[in-house]
Amino acid sequence: MIDKATSKKIINRLKKQYQVSAPLHFNNLYQLCIAVVLSAQTTDNQVNRVTPLLFKKYPDFYTLAQAHIDDVEEIIKSTGFYHNKAKHIVALAGTIVHTFNGVVPETREELMSLPGVGRKSANVILAFGFGIPAIPVDTHVSRVASRIGYANSRKPIAIEMAMMESIRKSDWIIAHLLFIYHGRTICHARKPACSRCPIISYCHFENKNL
Ligand code: SF4
Numbered sequence: 634m635i636d637k638a639t640s641k642k643i644i645n646r647l648k649k650q651y652q653v654s655a656p657l658h659f660n661n662l663y664q665l666c667i668a669v670v671l672s673a674q675t676t677d678n679q680v681n682r683v684t685p686l687l688f689k690k691y692p693d694f695y696t697l698a699q700a701h702i703d704d705v706e707e708i709i710k711s712t713g714f715y716h717n718k719a720k721h722i723v724a725l726a727g728t729i730v731h732t733f734n735g736v737v738p739e740t741r742e743e744l745m746s747l748p749g750v751g752r753k754s755a756n757v758i759l760a761f762g763f764g765i766p767a768i769p770v771d772t773h774v775s776r777v778a779s780r781i782g783y784a785n786s787r788k789p790i791a792i793e794m795a796m797m798e799s800i801r802k803s804d805w806i807i808a809h810l811l812f813i814y815h816g817r818t819i820c821h822a823r824k825p826a827c828s829r830c831p832i833i834s835y836c837h838f839e840n841k842n843l
Pocket of ligand 1: 777780781819820821825826827830831832833836837838841842
């Protein structure tokens with residue numbers, strides 16, 4: 634467990650280190666919801682490569698809800714798991730149209746009722762679609778947070794709760810982005826570059842790579 638004062642110092646140091654921005658490209662809530670579902674088990678860059686064509690052909694929930702699955706599969710193939718993802722995004726579009734009158738819901742519970750949307754995806758939509766403080770926990774956030782000492786568990790829900798407890802609410806969204814950047818550039822899964830880590834003095838990881 635990291636106390637609030639230490640947490641503030643960690644976040645401030647990471648803010649100085651990284652200029653962060655939302656990794657998925659989107660212009661509206663429709664595009665965000667679809668990009669988030671496509672981002673499962675692949676990189677955001679990979680998703681950003683296929684979405685321009687997908688959104689050109691299917692510009693909103695209404696057109697995507699009418700799409701043929703095999704056509705959608707062809708466009709999103711390179712993101713992996715494309716059979717399921719195609720089914721999910723077409724079904725998601727249909728659910729938004731028919732159950733939510735074409736409007737993306739603003740609660741985590743409702744978002745998690747959408748096909749292909751789990752807790753992490755719902756948190757991404759809350760954070761970037763509505764500006765509602767949330768902490769989406771992906772593999773980088775989980776690894777970095779547990780190494781620093783936010784939680785003993787690597788379970789996403791435990792990490793999310795621990796970070797919410799220790800980090801001030803106004804920093805939740807940026808904290809998750811900072812941990813992603815830190816995980817990608819310094820706190821690597823196999824060989825973290827601890828010797829050049831700006832938060833090494835706060836990190837409780839026992840196997841630092843020095
Ligand atoms: S000291 Fe090492 S393990 Fe800890 S956060 Fe920095 S890079 Fe990661």
